[in-house]
Amino acid sequence: MVKAQLPDFNARIRQHIVEVHIKKAIKRAQDAGDLPKFEIPDIPMIQPRLKIHGDLSFPAMRLAKFAKQNPLDIARVVEKMLPETPLIKKTETVPPGFTNFFLDTSHFKSVFDRNRERRIHEIISDDFSVLKLDIGAYKKAQVEFVSANPSGPITIGHTRGAVVGDAMARLLEAAGYQVQREYYYNNAGNQMVVLGKSLRLRYLQQLGEDLDFPADYYQGEYLVDAAAQLAAEHGASLRTRDWGYFKDAAEERMFEWINRSLASIDIKHDEFFNETSLFESGRIWRTLAAMRDNGHIYESAHWEGAEADEVADVAAKRYEPATWFRSSAFGDEKDRVMVKSDGAPTYTLPDIAYHSDKLERGFDIAVNVLGTDHFTQAQVVKYGLQALGMDPAPIHVIFVQMVRAVRWNEARGEYEAVKQSKRAGDFDTLDHLVEMTSADAVRYHMLARSPNSQLDFDVDQVVKQSNENPVYYIQNAYVRCASILRHAEARGLDDSNANLSLLGDDERFFIDKALYEIYDAIRESVATFEPHHIAFCADELAEIFHPIYERVRVLHSDVPEDLAKARLRFYRASKAIFRYVLQLMGMSAPERM
């Protein structure tokens, strides 16, 4: 992986200077014979949690292996050999081997100030190209997410994938990638047949026919609603239509519904890839043929490595031979059926065909957000791509763990899952969730945890917390800035020529910190495919911001005009910073709350 060029943010510069000095000190100590010769490794500085440990800290313990010496002694030697620099005010070496650096930035003040002023100006005027990373420059990325079957509404489970995927897409864009958002639309296969038949039955019920509704049909109340609508619009005229008609009608409704739901949390896809197109173009069969040409396909009633009892079991079912993919040759625990004995492909074959198409489209990164229940499926698809002679390396799957909507049951003293309710008032769908909380709350809470930890979405708590939670904590930082700017404008205070050298340590710290942290959160999120880092970054910045807001007044009577202008400029930049962070999370930035 190419290491990105680090931006010259002040916090980064400070850290870099100290690191360079430490390396020099080690080198000198080696030359003087105080340390043995060894290749000097990169030793990242630690940011101490406690102020008494200074601004930066060097853990000499990391060198103990190389130097084969007591870490404390190493640290003392390094400290002694440090080159003189006005940046370092004081150092101290403490057990078990930390050298703590207390920095004096006054000597570099003009450099840092100039740098910061430029950043502030860019942030305000240039819409954050400052924070655009270059790791994705000239590269194409794709994020495939949601991809829910068009057989029902977007559920809470889908919502998590939707939020994670969209945030990932936004972060990739922030990292410089050109990003395409894609929805793989599963509109082929048996499920759609069942959907059509389900709607048809519901429709006939609407016409007063007394019919059993099979348990393996779609039970959702929404199909009853759709049927009622059809009955209202068409009367009994559809009575003789077959399931195909109803399938199309249902699909159209579902498609529209899904998109409306996603739009309500500001999610839009660029591309809907229809599974049916793989059949129409014949790509499925070409894919199978290519796998066969490569020697990975065979016909059999059971897979080649089946145990005796498995064979007997299959024999009892009297299957005709099916078409198997020898995925075990690629490390799978068993082979997989590609075409069933009835001639219909399994879900897996179109999936392989789809992903081969995806790879041919030439993305440098193709992220795929899936529930963990697709773990095995995703593996098989990768084996399939290998069987086609393709390199699946661009594909990165983010597995999001299950999410349950839960609420506290006072009587039983435990959480219980919210029932799959059929009517409004519960939280099993995205629509209900948004209705009861807010789009911003949904986005924040779904994003603000690691994808691979299970999530119990406590609906009551999120509703209750709507007035006092990180969502509003972060947004309020933006609102406070916006408010100051409104008042300043009313008073005619103009900060365009502000003298930013009047800013205090708080404001300087915030700007430096924000640039560093946001950049780092984007880099980390993209590198690990874990977009939740940006949510914690946003929260941390708000936590730093609010106390500053309390202390650093702009329009109060005791603030001289020059100072007020400088501070106004600071808040103008802060406002832009929070807007950017909120935008990365897909949250709104309200001017008032």
Next chain:
RNA sequence: GCUCCAGUAGCUCAGGGGAUAGAGCAUUGGUUUCCUAAACCAAGUGCCGCAGGUUCGAAUCCUGCCUGGAGCGCCA
């Protein structure tokens, strides 16, 4: 049985070799002449699931175990 994920404060979760383990919610007390108190200041809260191991150092890495979840279909 096998594979993957998780177990951290009363609750929901961050942290994922470094010093005294964090945040929000909940609990307790305080703060407002002037830019929104959805805020700020202060206080308490932990066998980091258990047991071994590696290491100068383990919540973090390794092994085993326990608990919860997901997967292991000629389902999608």
